[in-house]
Amino acid sequence: MIGYTEMIVTVLCPIIILWIWWRNRTSVLSSWPLVGMLRGPLRNMVCVHDLATQILRQSGGTFVFEGPWFTGMNFLMTSDPINVQYISTKNFNNYHKGSDFKEMFDPLGEGIFNVDSENWRNQRRIIHSLFKNKRFIVAVEKTMEVKILKGVLVVLENASNLEIEVDMQDIFQRFTFDCFCKLVLSIDPNSLSVEFPNLPFEKAFNEIEEVVLYRHLVPTSFWKLQRWLNIGKEKRLKKALNSFDQFIEQCIQRKIEELSDIHKNQIDDDHFDLLTSFLVEDKEEDDVTKSTKFIRDTATSLLVAGRDTIGAALAWFFWLVGTHPFVEKKIVDELKANLEPQVTNTIRVFKIEELNKLVYLHAVICETLRLYPSIPFEHKMCMEPDVLPSGHRVPSKMRVLYILYTMGRMEEIWGEDCLEFKPERWISEEGEIKHVPSSKFIAFNAGPRSCLGKDMTFLQMKIVASAILWNYCVQVVENHPVVPSNSVILSMKYGLKVRVSKR
Numbered sequence: 001m002i003g004y005t006e007m008i009v010t011v012l013c014p015i016i017i018l019w020i021w022w023r024n025r026t027s028v029l030s031s032w033p034l035v036g037m038l039r040g041p042l043r044n045m046v047c048v049h050d051l052a053t054q055i056l057r058q059s060g061g062t063f064v065f066e067g068p069w070f071t072g073m074n075f076l077m078t079s080d081p082i083n084v085q086y087i088s089t090k091n092f093n094n095y096h097k098g099s100d101f102k103e104m105f106d107p108l109g110e111g112i113f114n115v116d117s118e119n120w121r122n123q124r125r126i127i128h129s130l131f132k133n134k135r136f137i138v139a140v141e142k143t144m145e146v147k148i149l150k151g152v153l154v155v156l157e158n159a160s161n162l163e164i165e166v167d168m169q170d171i172f173q174r175f176t177f178d179c180f181c182k183l184v185l186s187i188d189p190n191s192l193s194v195e196f197p198n199l200p201f202e203k204a205f206n207e208i209e210e211v212v213l214y215r216h217l218v219p220t221s222f223w224k225l226q227r228w229l230n231i232g233k234e235k236r237l238k239k240a241l242n243s244f245d246q247f248i249e250q251c252i253q254r255k256i257e258e259l260s261d262i263h264k265n266q267i268d269d270d271h272f273d274l275l276t277s278f279l280v281e282d283k284e285e286d287d288v289t290k291s292t293k294f295i296r297d298t299a300t301s302l303l304v305a306g307r308d309t310i311g312a313a314l315a316w317f318f319w320l321v322g323t324h325p326f327v328e329k330k331i332v333d334e335l336k337a338n339l340e341p342q343v344t345n346t347i348r349v350f351k352i353e354e355l356n357k358l359v360y361l362h363a364v365i366c367e368t369l370r371l372y373p374s375i376p377f378e379h380k381m382c383m384e385p386d387v388l389p390s391g392h393r394v395p396s397k398m399r400v401l402y403i404l405y406t407m408g409r410m411e412e413i414w415g416e417d418c419l420e421f422k423p424e425r426w427i428s429e430e431g432e433i434k435h436v437p438s439s440k441f442i443a444f445n446a447g448p449r450s451c452l453g454k455d456m457t458f459l460q461m462k463i464v465a466s467a468i469l470w471n472y473c474v475q476v477v478e479n480h481p482v483v484p485s486n487s488v489i490l491s492m493k494y495g496l497k498v499r500v501s502k503r
Helices: 002-024 039-043 048-058 079-088 098-105 117-132 134-162 167-185 199-215 220-229 230-261 275-279 292-322 323-336 357-372 453-470
Strands: 060-065 073-076 377-381 400-401 472-474 497-502
Touching: 048 060, 048 073, 048 400, 073 079, 079 400, 098 199, 098 292, 098 377, 117 134, 117 292, 134 167, 134 453, 134 497, 167 199, 167 230, 167 275, 167 292, 167 453, 199 220, 199 230, 199 292, 220 230, 230 275, 230 292, 275 292, 292 323, 292 357, 292 377, 292 472, 323 357, 323 453, 357 453
Parallel strands: 073 400
Antiparallel strands: 060 073, 377 400, 472 497
């Protein structure tokens, strides 16, 4: 019996090894029996975004990842602009967020990022109407001006006087959190102050993001088992969600009580916010927008989008500007050139009409988002079998990821200098911003699901960047490690430590 076993093993081992070699001879990642291709990513988890970029570069822009057997972890990822345009625009109706996405991102509830079809269309129409409301735009500008003057600049002034290091990413996340809480929930938590208070519901955001990414990297059955047993990362997620939901519920109830004795005509522009808009203004969708669940899910989506994406983008902006002094000088020179001489020596926050003149600053923001898009990848599910323009077959119910982070690093898209920080690539010979198709400059997604907050993002980044650079010099601490975190938001793993001094 032992002899027969040895003979079988002796014959089968070379055959299995030859089969594995033949199957992987042209593949970037080796696929092994049972574990699939998971072995490669687990050995290279320093930065999952850079790993995806390496894989897509070596595979021509599109790659099918094979997960462990029977786990449902197979997915296709691409950085090919033609594929991205096809998925996001031409065949949009065949690529939904899908049930897998909704389950992975269940903290967002029935918010706009988590739904498809008519539900998504209705929410997009409602939010688009809010963003275009002149009262809301005025509220955005006023809220940011107050928070910059009484928050950001106060913290930086204190750091300058004491000659201490500060974490700019932490400052920006607290800043955007306070602003969006005020704009969405009509409350300022005052998380941004010299004391840097520890707010449980603010920190819960980071916990939620980390666990959601973790769900992408392990078999679905594994994290579902953790959720059922209430252990590990799922236990942490549950605790974070409870903290955050309690905060949202308190804000909603406070606003309902506040509005109960106020007529809608008595509400002025200074107090305009999402809760007021939903609870007071007459809309066709009254029954929908006045429900606590709709407000909770919409508020959560907007807080996550506004707080994290803009906060992360500002951190990468100041790191890039801080490590490229000539770029900083050009921004400051442009600010001076567009201001009246009598105001060049005053501390101030610039107005929208002034910021619209700043072409170079706009280009620097575009270049920042090209290299470091706040959302590093988009997740879709193929509903019916399809064939991409690249020739790759996509079976029904397969997950499809297009990697925004990688697309900013592809020579085929941006040329041989794609890894260089070069704002000039965005400026035409006439001195205007060049138009780049959204299927190439994908930071705000493309097609029907393109980001509704694109204009607001540019506005907020310009207001913050101009106010800080006008008043302070920002120097990145030498040897401070700057790497992307493994998260669904492209933040910095170790923050951004800087020293500031008055300009």
